Amino acid sequence: MIDSRLATVAVVGVGIVGTSIALALRAHGIRVLLADNSGRAVDIAVRRGAGERLAEGGPPADLSVIAVPPASVPRTLRDAQSRDMALVYTDVSSVKVAPVHRARELGCDMTGFVPGHPIGNDVASGPGAARADLFRGRGWVLCPEENTRPEAVTLVRRLAELCGAVPVLMDAETHDRIAALISHAPHLVASAMAGALADAAPEMLWLGSVGLHDVTRLAAADPVLWTEILSENARWVSSVLSDIAANLVDVCAALQLAGTGDYSFIGDVTTLLRKGRAGQRRLTEAEHPDKD
Amino acid sequence: MIDSRLATVAVVGVGIVGTSIALALRAHGIRVLLADNSGRAVDIAVRRGAGERLAEGGPPADLSVIAVPPASVPRTLRDAQSRDMALVYTDVSSVKVAPVHRARELGCDMTGFVPGHPIGNDVASGPGAARADLFRGRGWVLCPEENTRPEAVTLVRRLAELCGAVPVLMDAETHDRIAALISHAPHLVASAMAGALADAAPEMLWLGSVGLHDVTRLAAADPVLWTEILSENARWVSSVLSDIAANLVDVCAALQLAGTGDYSFIGDVTTLLRKGRAGQRRLTEAEHPDKD
Missing domain, CATH: 1.10.3660.10 (6-phosphogluconate dehydrogenase C-terminal like domain)
Known part of the structure; x- marks a missing residue:
């Protein structure tokens, strides 16, 4: 089942969360491009069937999942946007207010960024611990802001559903x-x-x-x-x-x-x-x- | 496999701990006599195959397991000893120093009492939640004192082993x-x-x-x-x-x-x-x- 609007997804950060999302998307036949500061982590994720290595200079993906720790979200988002990595962006970190605030300060385009938090992992880490069903049946919080484009929210909602999760909308403070x-x-x-x-x-x-x-x-x-x-x-x-x-x-x-x-x-x-x-x-x- | 020295065991208190011990003993063919302030609890335990109702005035059992909350141990032990319920006594409460101290103050015969604590149950309660394997592979602490008869300790050690537990000896303070x-x-x-x-x-x-x-x-x-x-x-x-x-x-x-x-x-x-x-x-x- 390929969603016409979600044909290619770039995942930045192949820890347990990013790689689990990638595995779930691959199971739906979606093309997944993987990036990480650690080349070895990308190798592991690729070997696990989570996707292919992201190449520089390709066309923008439909969606980029910024799956890095919360303090790194703003800079990673800005870098990805400056390279036109994707049309829409989301993150997965378990804190929303502070990273969103700093992303805005850094001049990120907030209309195409849907702050997100899939809930499911507690203590495990790394691509080796990833599982396609990590978020199945779990909540996936989305915190769009007033100026977030509705079609961006729809796309990230679709991401959550493809991972088997239940999207839940609320504001970042809540x-x-x-x-x-x-x-x-x-x-x-x-x-x-x-x-x-x-x-x-x-x-x-x-x-x-x-x-x-x-x-x-x-x-x-x-x-x-x-x-x-x-x-x-x-x-x-x-x-x-x-x-x-x-x-x-x-x-x-x-x-x-x-x-x-x-x-x-x-x-x-x-x-x-x-x-x-x-x-x-x-x-x-x-x-x-x-x-x- | 019937232990010749542990042919009959009286269990006083048929909560989850007492009834689980009774079920384990019954699986070894040992005769188990059940008593509790709640006649209904005894009925449930009997129906679950944990033994038969303890009758007044019978011959002493080889061992009596006082399976009541810690503050009730001293009085229950004294009452049981005054009725010659058994030759040897043990308890199962998760506190040892204070109940042992008060049992001594009440004039209990401490030479035939082996303070014990089988570890395994956390939150469940009542005879309905009992399981013969509740203590299998778990620790069962015994806290004999200087004047505890060695053969009483041997008998309670045997009780723990029949329940599949690992007896561990230490003093009550530890x-x-x-x-x-x-x-x-x-x-x-x-x-x-x-x-x-x-x-x-x-x-x-x-x-x-x-x-x-x-x-x-x-x-x-x-x-x-x-x-x-x-x-x-x-x-x-x-x-x-x-x-x-x-x-x-x-x-x-x-x-x-x-x-x-x-x-x-x-x-x-x-x-x-x-x-x-x-x-x-x-x-x-x-x-x-x-x-x-």
Whole structure:
């Protein structure tokens, strides 16, 4: 099934996200052109069947997917646009406000750029970990602005659908607030918990339950990439995290007191546990809005 | 395969842990007698093939498994011993120091009591969720004291092995310190994160990745039972948690500053993420000590 308007797609950045998108597009017979600062990464992606190496000076692709870390999006977008790499552009980074703001400052053409964020990958990285179905059934947030061309939005929507994802439109600010809550803060919470295990004896850690592995799994992600993501969304992340940290400080104090035999504030612990169970249930029951 | 010395086992408390142990023993042809404050729970366990209802006034069982929440262990043990329910006793609660201390204060016979903690269940509860293989391949901590009879320890070790678990001996203080790190603090961290989701719009939560579900899964546990567990191990839990909370407060401050454009302390975020990744790797690589 080849979409007449999406015959050729250029993917800049063949990490797990870019390569997974490329693999999904290839499965639909779409021509995919691959670029990356790392020639070796492109080699791996090509060998995996994700497409062919992007050659300089070819005709513009229908769409270019800028699949680089958030802080690199503005410059990469500007460079791609200055070379007429494509007619329409989108990105995949998990922060939207700051990169969009800097892209505008750099003089990028914002009418043909649809900021995007396919949600699906948590900790894996590199083209070797890519999968054509990485985004199947998942949300793919699009944050077009007032002056974004409607046909550009339609094209990127089509990209999401070709990857099996569900496009969800919202403004960049809303996206970043939600991303802080459902992705960025959880990463830090997992890291803080996992960090407490760093000095533990292995024969003790072996006793850990599945639940311990679950709660710490996100901590496996790349610290440098995640420092960048958290920095780019620092205001919303710190806002979400300050409540979580304050709650932990409170229950810690209640338990310190309980340890001395004074159970005056033990009710605070129950309150947090109850609220946690309510939130967990809400998450488990959440279904995407279009679902019957 | 019937162990001559473990022909009859009484299980007091047919929640998920007691009933899972009963099912494992029944699979070995061992006679299991079931008791619980809830007659309905016993009915469910009996229907699931976990054993028969414990009758008053029978001969002592070879072993009684006190499978009740930690704060109820001392009184339940004393009552069982006063009725000569069994020759040897063990419990399954995830806190050891405080219940053992109170059992001694209540005048329980400590020479025939082997404090135990089979590790495996995280959030499920009730006899309906029980599984014969719940503890297969998992650790089962035993905390005998100086005056515990060696043959009692041998018998409870055998119980663990019949459930497919790996017995691990340590003192009660060491157990509680480890349990705080690998089970109790993680529960609170998961609850604090999940609590932040309690007021979020479902159409936003739907966007959450597998990682978000993982990090919050433990929050599904029973708040009342877990308040009891955390209270019983309050000193160690607060000790572990204070470091985690302090780290989150620190990175929160660093991100608040970053949100104003001042990245002076952003290195603290990377440090936490790096330490988290080291801890997560250490957990993933941890294998039980007897493994080749």
